[in-house]
Amino acid sequence: MPTERLIEYEGASPEVRAVYDDIRATRKTDYINNFWKALANDPATLKRTWESIKQIMAPGALDALTKELIYVAVSVTNQCPYCIASHTVSARDKGMSPEMFHELMAVVGMANETNRLVAGYQVEIDERFKNT
Amino acid sequence: MPTERLIEYEGASPEVRAVYDDIRATRKTDYINNFWKALANDPATLKRTWESIKQIMAPGALDALTKELIYVAVSVTNQCPYCIASHTVSARDKGMSPEMFHELMAVVGMANETNRLVAGYQVEIDERFKNT
Amino acid sequence: MPTERLIEYEGASPEVRAVYDDIRATRKTDYINNFWKALANDPATLKRTWESIKQIMAPGALDALTKELIYVAVSVTNQCPYCIASHTVSARDKGMSPEMFHELMAVVGMANETNRLVAGYQVEIDERFKNT
Amino acid sequence: MPTERLIEYEGASPEVRAVYDDIRATRKTDYINNFWKALANDPATLKRTWESIKQIMAPGALDALTKELIYVAVSVTNQCPYCIASHTVSARDKGMSPEMFHELMAVVGMANETNRLVAGYQVEIDERFKNT
Amino acid sequence: MPTERLIEYEGASPEVRAVYDDIRATRKTDYINNFWKALANDPATLKRTWESIKQIMAPGALDALTKELIYVAVSVTNQCPYCIASHTVSARDKGMSPEMFHELMAVVGMANETNRLVAGYQVEIDERFKNT
Amino acid sequence: MPTERLIEYEGASPEVRAVYDDIRATRKTDYINNFWKALANDPATLKRTWESIKQIMAPGALDALTKELIYVAVSVTNQCPYCIASHTVSARDKGMSPEMFHELMAVVGMANETNRLVAGYQVEIDERFKNT
Numbered sequence: 038m039p040t041e042r043l044i045e046y047e048g049a050s051p052e053v054r055a056v057y058d059d060i061r062a063t064r065k066t067d068y069i070n071n072f073w074k075a076l077a078n079d080p081a082t083l084k085r086t087w088e089s090i091k092q093i094m095a096p097g098a099l100d101a102l103t104k105e106l107i108y109v110a111v112s113v114t115n116q117c118p119y120c121i122a123s124h125t126v127s128a129r130d131k132g133m134s135p136e137m138f139h140e141l142m143a144v145v146g147m148a149n150e151t152n153r154l155v156a157g158y159q160v161e162i163d164e165r166f167k168n169t
Numbered sequence: 170m171p172t173e174r175l176i177e178y179e180g181a182s183p184e185v186r187a188v189y190d191d192i193r194a195t196r197k198t199d200y201i202n203n204f205w206k207a208l209a210n211d212p213a214t215l216k217r218t219w220e221s222i223k224q225i226m227a228p229g230a231l232d233a234l235t236k237e238l239i240y241v242a243v244s245v246t247n248q249c250p251y252c253i254a255s256h257t258v259s260a261r262d263k264g265m266s267p268e269m270f271h272e273l274m275a276v277v278g279m280a281n282e283t284n285r286l287v288a289g290y291q292v293e294i295d296e297r298f299k300n301t
Numbered sequence: 302m303p304t305e306r307l308i309e310y311e312g313a314s315p316e317v318r319a320v321y322d323d324i325r326a327t328r329k330t331d332y333i334n335n336f337w338k339a340l341a342n343d344p345a346t347l348k349r350t351w352e353s354i355k356q357i358m359a360p361g362a363l364d365a366l367t368k369e370l371i372y373v374a375v376s377v378t379n380q381c382p383y384c385i386a387s388h389t390v391s392a393r394d395k396g397m398s399p400e401m402f403h404e405l406m407a408v409v410g411m412a413n414e415t416n417r418l419v420a421g422y423q424v425e426i427d428e429r430f431k432n433t
Numbered sequence: 434m435p436t437e438r439l440i441e442y443e444g445a446s447p448e449v450r451a452v453y454d455d456i457r458a459t460r461k462t463d464y465i466n467n468f469w470k471a472l473a474n475d476p477a478t479l480k481r482t483w484e485s486i487k488q489i490m491a492p493g494a495l496d497a498l499t500k501e502l503i504y505v506a507v508s509v510t511n512q513c514p515y516c517i518a519s520h521t522v523s524a525r526d527k528g529m530s531p532e533m534f535h536e537l538m539a540v541v542g543m544a545n546e547t548n549r550l551v552a553g554y555q556v557e558i559d560e561r562f563k564n565t
Numbered sequence: 566m567p568t569e570r571l572i573e574y575e576g577a578s579p580e581v582r583a584v585y586d587d588i589r590a591t592r593k594t595d596y597i598n599n600f601w602k603a604l605a606n607d608p609a610t611l612k613r614t615w616e617s618i619k620q621i622m623a624p625g626a627l628d629a630l631t632k633e634l635i636y637v638a639v640s641v642t643n644q645c646p647y648c649i650a651s652h653t654v655s656a657r658d659k660g661m662s663p664e665m666f667h668e669l670m671a672v673v674g675m676a677n678e679t680n681r682l683v684a685g686y687q688v689e690i691d692e693r694f695k696n697t
Numbered sequence: 698m699p700t701e702r703l704i705e706y707e708g709a710s711p712e713v714r715a716v717y718d719d720i721r722a723t724r725k726t727d728y729i730n731n732f733w734k735a736l737a738n739d740p741a742t743l744k745r746t747w748e749s750i751k752q753i754m755a756p757g758a759l760d761a762l763t764k765e766l767i768y769v770a771v772s773v774t775n776q777c778p779y780c781i782a783s784h785t786v787s788a789r790d791k792g793m794s795p796e797m798f799h800e801l802m803a804v805v806g807m808a809n810e811t812n813r814l815v816a817g818y819q820v821e822i823d824e825r826f827k828n829t
Contacts (some may be wrong), residue, residue, distance in 0.1 A: 041290050041402075070298070072283070075290040079403035085485055086283065086410075092481065093275045098268035103235055104276050107242045111280035113685040114246045116380050116776050119287045120280070121684060122298040136230035138701075139739035142685045143225045144236050146746075148243035148252070150678035151204070151218065155251045156649060157641040157670045158173050158207040159828040166202070166254040168423040173666075211667035217752065218674075221745055245421040248512050248644050253420060270437075271475035274421045278482075282414035288385060289377040289406045291564040300687040300701075305554050305798075334562070336547070339554040343799035346806075349617055350547065356613065357539045362532035367499055368540050374503045375544035378510045380776050383551045384544070386562040400494035407489045408500050412507035412516070415468070415482065419515045422437050422471040430466070430518040432819040509817040512644050517816060534569075535607035538817045542614075546810035552781060553773040553802045555696040569818050598826070600811070603818040614811065621803045626796035631763055632804050635770045639808035642774045647815045648808070650826040664758035671753045672764050676771035676780070679732070679746065683779045686701050686735040694730070694782040 044077035053077045056087050063091055070123060102131040110145045176209035185209045188219050195223055202255060234263040242277045308341035317341045320351050327355055334387060366395040374409045440473035449473045452483050459487055466519060498527040506541045572605035581605045584615050591619055598651060630659040638673045704737035713737045716747050723751055730783060762791040770805045 046057055046069065056077075057069050076083040094104050105128035112120035125138070133141075178189055178201065188209075189201050208215040226236050237260035244252035257270070265273075310321055310333065320341075321333050340347040358368050369392035376384035389402070397405075442453055442465065452473075453465050472479040490500050501524035508516035521534070529537075574585055574597065584605075585597050604611040622632050633656035640648035653666070661669075706717055706729065716737075717729050736743040754764050765788035772780035785798070793801075 041399075068297070071292050071295050072287060072290075075292045076286065078290075078399065079406070081488070082286075082403060082407050082410075085488065086286065089279060089481055089485065090283070092477070093272070093279050097272050098266060099238075099272045099276075103238065104272070106231075106235065107238060107273060107276045108280045109685070110239045110242045111246050111277055112284055113681050114243050115281065115284045116680070116684050117284040117287060118684075118687070119292050119294050119298075120284050121687060122294050122300060124280075125685075125687075126298050134230060135701075135738065139742060140225070140229050140231045140236070141239060142682055142739070143742050144231075144239045145243055145685060146678040146682045146742075147221060147225050148240045148256075149247065149681045150674040151222070152244055152247045152249040152252050152644070153641050153677045154208065154214070154218065154670055154674045155204060155249060156644050156646075157637070157673060158204075158210075159646070159649060159653075160203050160207045160251050161828075162251050162254050163203050165200070166251075166258050168254060168425075173663075210663065211670070213752070214667060214671050214674075217749055221749065224741070224745065241421070245417050248416070248420050250420075250423070253423060257421075257423075267437075267474065271478060274418055274475070275478050277421060278414040278418045278478075281417045282410040284380070285377050285413045286406055286410045288380050288382075289373070289389075289409060291382075291385060291389075293564075300689075305795075332561070335556050335559050336551055336554075339556045340550065342554075342795065343802070345620070346550070346799060346803050349620065350550065350806075353543060353613055353617065354547070356609070357536075357543050361536050362530060363502075363536045363540075367502065368536070370495075370499065370503060371506045371537060371540045372544045374506045375510050375541055376548055378507050379545065379548045381548040381551060383556050383558050383562075384548050386558050386564060388544075390562050398494060404489075404493050404495045404500070405503060408495075408503045409507055411485060411489050412504045412520075413511065415486070416508055416511045416513040416516050418472065418478070418482065419468060419513060422468075422474075424467050424471045424515050426515050426518050427467050429464070430515075430522050432518060432821075505817070509813050512812070512816050514816075514819075517819060521819075531569075531606065535610060538607070538814055539610050541817060542610075542810040542814045545813045546806040548776070549773050549809045550802055550806045552776050552778075553769070553785075553805060555778075555781060555785075557696075596825070599820050599823050600815060600818075603820045604814065606818075610814075614814065617807060618811070621800070621807050625800050626794060627766075627800045627804075631766065632800070634759075634763065634767060635801060635804045636808045638767045638770045639774050639805055640812055642771050643809065643812045645812040645815055647820050647822050647826075648812050650822050650828060652808075654826050662758060668753075668757050668759045668764070669767060672759075672767045673771055675749060675753050676768045676784075677775065679750070680772055680775045680777040680780050682736065682742070682746065683732060683777060686732075686738075688731050688735045688779050690779050690782050691731050693728070694779075694786050696782060 041075050041078040043071055043074035045074065049077060050080065052080045053083060056080075056083050059091070060087060072119070072123065102128065102133060105131050106133065106137070106141050109141060110148075113142070113145050114149060173207050173210045175203055175206035177206065181209060182212065184212045185215060188212075188215050191223070192219060204251070204255065234260065234265060237263050238265065238269070238273050241273060245274070245277050246281060305339050305342040307335055307338035309338065313341060314344065316344045317347060320344075320347050323355070324351060336383070336387065366392065366397060369395050370397065370401070370405050373405060374412075377406070377409050378413060437471050437474045439467055439470035441470065445473060446476065448476045449479060452476075452479050455487070456483060468515070468519065498524065498529060501527050502529065502533070502537050505537060506544075509538070509541050510545060569603050569606045571599055571602035573602065577605060578608065580608045581611060584608075584611050587619070588615060600647070600651065630656065630661060633659050634661065634665070634669050637669060641670070641673050642677060701735050701738045703731055703734035705734065709737060710740065712740045713743060716740075716743050719751070720747060732779070732783065762788065762793060765791050766793065766797070766801050769801060770808075773802070773805050774809060 108124045109128055112124055240256045241260055372388045373392055376388055504520045636652045637656055640652055768784045769788055772784055
């Protein structure tokens with residue numbers, strides 16, 4: 038028995054269907070990916086997470102592609118295979134070229150390296166960088 | 170006795186001075202921050218890290234500001250106070266507005282949340298996201 | 302050749318068998334899961350880890366289910382697929398309902414999000430929360 | 434200049450004040466902690482985060498104390514000093530005894546240890562734990 | 566009120582004193598560092614942790630210095646300031662030269678970088694590296 | 698379509714072939730592992746990463762085996778399956794015995810545990826460990 042089965046549209050409650058409908062309308066696709074189908078086991082979390090994502094990922098001061106690049110950067114740092122796979126596809130769909138992907142990876146790799154050099158060398162924050 | 174003292178320009182070897190000179194020329198500032206002064210205890214790592222950073226952070230398919238945003242996203246995910254403080258300042262220097270910062274934080278927070286929802290629900294990667 | 306083969310009871314040394322016997326008696330099951338069979342390649346670590354787990358996971362000021370929920374929370378945060386799978390099963394065996402699982406995931410997700418908002422906004426610890 | 438100043442009630446917009454009022458009413462205290470005052474620089478994130486926290490941390494299938502224990506477990510795993518300090522205080526306010534705290538720490542420590550033993554020994558998921 | 570006060574020898578129970586005595590005898594120093602004084606609030610965890618550390622850190626197939634280097638590597642990766650500070654001192658006490666420290670940091674930094682490049686490029690495990 | 702295909706020697710550009718040739722000469726093997734074949738999609742990152750690795754992993758104040766053990770320690774802490782698999786094989790090739798591997802895992806596990814105990818107990822850094 039699975040931890041949580043994937044909830045398909047056909048077997049979903051009206052509450053879940055309303056979220057699926059909004060995902061489809063917002064993303065202009067019929068496809069609902071497994072993340073949402075798993076979360077649908079908990080309609081309150083499905084609804085809250087979708088509404089948060091919808092609000093956060095909409096273009097604003099940062100465009101939609103930049104937001105996806107940031108999402109991939111976090112997912113790679115956290116070693117989340119599902120999130121890397123799905124958000125890399127999303128980023129490409131929003132215009133990430135191979136060159137952009139390569140530069141994204143280079144920055145993510147280097148930031149992870151220097152984060153540890155700073156910690157290991159116990160570097161004190163410069164006065165001018167202090168949040169005071 | 171400190172683990173590693175900060176190496177000032179005046180007391181630095183020619184090898185270290187050459188890196189400091191390049192940092193100053195590249196960044197158009199006299200200021201050398203503590204990270205480099207700490208790394209200067211190991212001139213090979215100082216030189217390699219600076220040259221890598223210089224190459225990676227230069228504008229390319231991604232602009233310099235986007236790269237700084239990604240750097241902040243990784244540093245926040247890793248809980249590195251020095252890196253957050255210094256790269257937030259760098260990002261502002263390159264044009265990050267308060268609104269951009271707020272949206273950056275919102276995306277980073279949400280990505281860290283959904284990375285764990287995916288893991289906890291043991292969500293399988295959709296066929297269409299598979300790297301095959 | 303595997304890094305470490307799984308050590309079955311039949312081929313185990315008396316030292317390893319003694320631990321397996323105690324696992325079976327304590328857990329009231331014949332099943333020894335792969336984690337222990339892998340650790341059995343190093344009998345000292347097998348014995349120390351089992352005895353620690355046995356002591357730590359026994360009901361005390363916190364009941365056995367609460368301890369399993371905490372174990373799952375850590376494993377999800379660390380993105381450890383084996384640990385998530387095995388401790389989710391253990392938690393269900395100890396009484397975790399689907400509703401409890403959903404709430405656990407919601408808390409774990411939100412804590413991972415706010416941990417990063419705090420870091421990114423460089424929030425200072427309130428005087429009243431200080432450990433002084 | 435700080436990254437983000439703390440927004441006090443007196444200088445807050447009506448939108449922010451409404452969230453502060455709800456925090457005070459829900460928590461039955463006048464105290465607004467620094468996390469919310471920092472988030473108030475971005476009223477949309479303040480409102481969304483508070484409403485999510487309010488929903489998630491309310492007693493349900495898991496009681497309020499258990500949820501705080503889980504919050505502390507995640508915060509400790511992520512090495513977030515602010516979150517550890519504030520949620521440890523919250524947990525005590527909700528009834529966490531010293532003994533409960535000690536057991537919580539023991540489980541969190543052990544889970545972090547065995548998460549790595551599993552990874553290092555490359556343990557395969559047992560058939561009976563598989564999410565199929 | 567502190568979360569946990571530091572337990573000094575003078576005010577300690579016989580159970581805690583016995584551990585402190587063993588730490589002093591094993592390490593050939595009168596100094597008990599804050600970690601143990603904090604853990605002493607929970608004598609069971611103090612005793613279990615000390616006995617595990619004593620067993621694990623004793624020279625074996627790996628010498629004591631190599632074990633300290635590994636401890637520092639993990640602590641830097643996890644961004645634990647206390648652990649970095651204390652184990653860096655321990656490593657120096659056991660013979661870590663500045664050159665060794667520099668090389669340790671270089672390896673830790675690079676490993677953290679390539680760990681993310683591997684994840685981001687979604688690299689499949691080579692057949693010859695598989696644990697089968 | 699894969700995110701990044703693996704670049705074989707036959708289809709590689711002269712720039713990539715030069716790196717592959719150097720990997721083969723340095724490691725005294727014809728085998729190029731998947732990590733490099735994936736990175737080859739971005740020749741600049743391939744070259745920079747290889748040259749950094751070659752410099753960092755060469756024997757110096759620390760021998761080649763110790764460096765591999767540190768690499769494994771970081772990879773296990775970060776839960777990177779590819780890196781664990783490949784560097785465990787590298788470490789064995791450089792002389793890691795089963796006993797060494799067991800002790801490595803024991804130290805990595807314990808360090809991950811005590812890192813969290815320190816954080817959770819909010820232990821202050823001892824004066825004598827301070828980097829001043």
